[in-house]
Amino acid sequence: MTILSLLFLSVIVTKIQFNSLPLAFHPERIIRPLDPTRYKASRNSMATDFKSIPLIDIGPLVSKWDDPNIEQDEHVAEVVRQLDKACRQAGFFYVKGHGIPDSLIKDVREITRTFFSLPYEEKVKIKLSPGTGYRGYQYVGENITKGVPDMHEAIDCYREVEPGMYGELGKTMEGSNKWPSNPPEFRNMMEEYITRCTDLSRKIMRGLALALGGSADEFERRGAGDPFWVFRIIGYPVLPNGSSADMLESDIGCGAHTDYGLLTLVNQDDNITALQVRNHSGEWISAVPIPGTFVCNIGDMLKILTNGIYESTLHRVINKSSKYRVCVAYFYETNYDAAVVPMDACVNKTGGVKKFGEAVYGEHLVSKVTTNFVI
Ligand SMILES: *[C@@H]1O[C@H](CO)[C@@H](O)[C@H](O)[C@H]1NC(C)=O
Ligand SMILES: *[C@@H]1O[C@H](CO)[C@@H](O)[C@H](O)[C@H]1NC(C)=O
Ligand SMILES: *[C@@H]1O[C@H](CO)[C@@H](O)[C@H](O)[C@H]1NC(C)=O
Ligand SMILES: *[C@@H]1O[C@H](CO)[C@@H](O)[C@H](O)[C@H]1NC(C)=O
Ligand SMILES: *[C@@H]1O[C@H](CO)[C@@H](O)[C@H](O)[C@H]1NC(C)=O
Ligand SMILES: CC(=O)N[C@H]1CO[C@H](CO)[C@@H](O)[C@@H]1O
Numbered sequence: 001m002t003i004l005s006l007l008f009l010s011v012i013v014t015k016i017q018f019n020s021l022p023l024a025f026h027p028e029r030i031i032r033p034l035d036p037t038r039y040k041a042s043r044n045s046m047a048t049d050f051k052s053i054p055l056i057d058i059g060p061l062v063s064k065w066d067d068p069n070i071e072q073d074e075h076v077a078e079v080v081r082q083l084d085k086a087c088r089q090a091g092f093f094y095v096k097g098h099g100i101p102d103s104l105i106k107d108v109r110e111i112t113r114t115f116f117s118l119p120y121e122e123k124v125k126i127k128l129s130p131g132t133g134y135r136g137y138q139y140v141g142e143n144i145t146k147g148v149p150d151m152h153e154a155i156d157c158y159r160e161v162e163p164g165m166y167g168e169l170g171k172t173m174e175g176s177n178k179w180p181s182n183p184p185e186f187r188n189m190m191e192e193y194i195t196r197c198t199d200l201s202r203k204i205m206r207g208l209a210l211a212l213g214g215s216a217d218e219f220e221r222r223g224a225g226d227p228f229w230v231f232r233i234i235g236y237p238v239l240p241n242g243s244s245a246d247m248l249e250s251d252i253g254c255g256a257h258t259d260y261g262l263l264t265l266v267n268q269d270d271n272i273t274a275l276q277v278r279n280h281s282g283e284w285i286s287a288v289p290i291p292g293t294f295v296c297n298i299g300d301m302l303k304i305l306t307n308g309i310y311e312s313t314l315h316r317v318i319n320k321s322s323k324y325r326v327c328v329a330y331f332y333e334t335n336y337d338a339a340v341v342p343m344d345a346c347v348n349k350t351g352g353v354k355k356f357g358e359a360v361y362g363e364h365l366v367s368k369v370t371t372n373f374v375i
Helices: 059-064 073-087 102-116 120-124 167-173 188-209 245-252 299-305 344-349 363-371
Strands: 055-057 092-096 136-138 153-158 225-236 256-257 263-269 275-279 285-288 296-298 315-317 327-333
Touching: 055 073, 055 136, 059 073, 059 315, 073 092, 073 188, 092 263, 102 188, 102 225, 120 136, 188 225, 188 263, 188 327, 225 363, 285 344, 327 363
Parallel strands: 055 092
Antiparallel strands: 092 296, 136 153, 153 225, 225 327, 256 315, 263 296, 263 327, 275 285, 275 315
């Protein structure tokens, strides 16, 4: 989840809701600039009918994820059924039985807290810059989402893009991550964690592929076999007394948005509730932290692939705490250069009409990254 933080996500996120216009289908694979305003979360979608966010034990899927007979396993089938229901109804779910050690999940948050508690001069040594593909640290309230400072500090990381890797499409994002030398084990721990999140996301996506009636590796064969990822390490400071709730709701932390990619894994502070998810009635359901779990949510690319069968649910982060809050969000994306279109099987299940046009992931990412930050 977005943790709220996720909000964070400002980077990947599209704050604009989609409009439900059926979009013209283009038979040729033309790459058109992605205009996020073309999409919008339809209010009468099938998803987002829920009162609470389900908790799913994905243990069987995690242990059988690459078994060629996975489709015959009844325990996996039960996980798949629960994932499908959660994605249709809420677009959000917690997972346990995911195989990532609790100690690593906690250590990642603790080291994040340690880094953000360092003096500004220390943190700014890895300052975010265009020269490294917008990777690095930026301070609270400095530079901006849509002209409004977000009240958080963060380290933004992206999968490394080598020069020339995606031609013009990849130029803006070329570069390697900037890691602090203090705390010394920061880089190793985060890289290990990212690898594990990538593996876990692939496993969950296999479950979702089965849920949609495809083969387990359906997504890997359709534009997500070489997935891009975004990783945001976020800290939310305690706000000064006198910040109004109105202000919080609209601007701070993260205003309501959907995530842009396929699947988000949120590692949120255990004792602070700040992430909220909107249901079909328009009520905000809190994603109360459950220790040892990840909050997962699906993003716009998966919504497009499933032709709207799965919803990318609106969520926001609000501050309710008097303590510094950290959130570490991992975003599993399609291939950087994937041109994403609805899958035929899903189009068939939804009446045969494509609801979305083609979206090129890398184009959208670049547009977010270059407009969200003033450097
Ligand atoms: C949304 O959440 C509220 C509060 O829990 C609940 O009363 C309502 O029934 C939910 N609406 C839907 C459509 O799930
Ligand atoms: C907010 O006000 C309380 C009570 O006046 C005070 O104890 C606290 O330190 C203040 N917090 C901040 C961040 O200013
Ligand atoms: C925070 O959560 C942990 C469980 O993750 C619990 O053991 C601890 O008592 C909580 N601390 C506070 C101050 O609530
Ligand atoms: C946000 O956190 C601050 C500091 O703990 C608190 O004073 C304020 O009431 C909180 N605001 C909301 C809307 O929860
Ligand atoms: C879905 O596919 C089946 C089998 O190919 C076909 O009979 C049916 O008409 C299709 N439905 C739609 C809505 O396209
Ligand atoms: C760290 C950083 O890039 N800060 C910049 C944020 O934006 C303001 C206004 O454009 C600049 O003055 C800061 O240097």
